[in-house]
């Protein structure tokens with residue numbers, strides 16, 4: 001068994017599953033586009049896999065709008081971005097990536113999206129789920145929160161509680177062998193009010209490498225690398241990923 005999370009995470013460690021109660025050391029990261037999971041939680045995901053957790057990425061959209069290059073068709077872009085996301089996941093030790101395949105830029109929080117995420121949660125049975133904070137339209141007066149990010153975050157929060165938990169939601173899942181599942185911890189990135197910080201200083205270069213893997217999205221040069229390093233650096237000179245953490249009492 002790997003070391004406890006407190007050895008890896010510095011001052012604050014995420015809660016750990018009670019394995020005697022059947023809870024699994026599994027975390028799911030649900031993101032709108034290929035690269036969002038790495039922006040939001042790559043450092044934390046890498047720390048978790050180092051600690052022996054199983055981590056699954058789920059990407060809601062196909063990323064088919066994410067290029068200004070006129071020589072690329074949407075189909076080429078989808079294939080390219082899926083591979084980039086798999087490469088980034090490999091760098092982090094993230095064991096699996098699921099692509100839900102919704103059209104980039106057109107995501108809405110509807111029952112189809114909700115069911116797709118509930119299905120993922122019931123199949124994987126994560127102890128913790130990481131996703132976009134669905135609440136802000138504007139993040140820290142500096143960024144517009146993409147509508148796909150808000151839709152993904154909202155559907156994921158709704159899937160965690162109560163949709164995946166209650167057996168009468170999407171009852172045909174039972175016939176498919178998918179049992180209801182209680183997620184215990186929810187972590188939201190892109191929040192205006194964070195209450196939890198993961199110190200990723202030890203693994204920041206791996207996080208950067210996971211972002212650089214999304215080659216179609218960035219012109220990787222020294223300025224870009226400096227910008228993204230600065231973005232995750234706090235006043236004390238440590239690199240951190242910030243989350244809004246919710247412990248679910250179910």
Ligand SMILES: [Zn+2]
Pocket residue numbers: 032033036146149
């Ligand atoms: Zn995005």
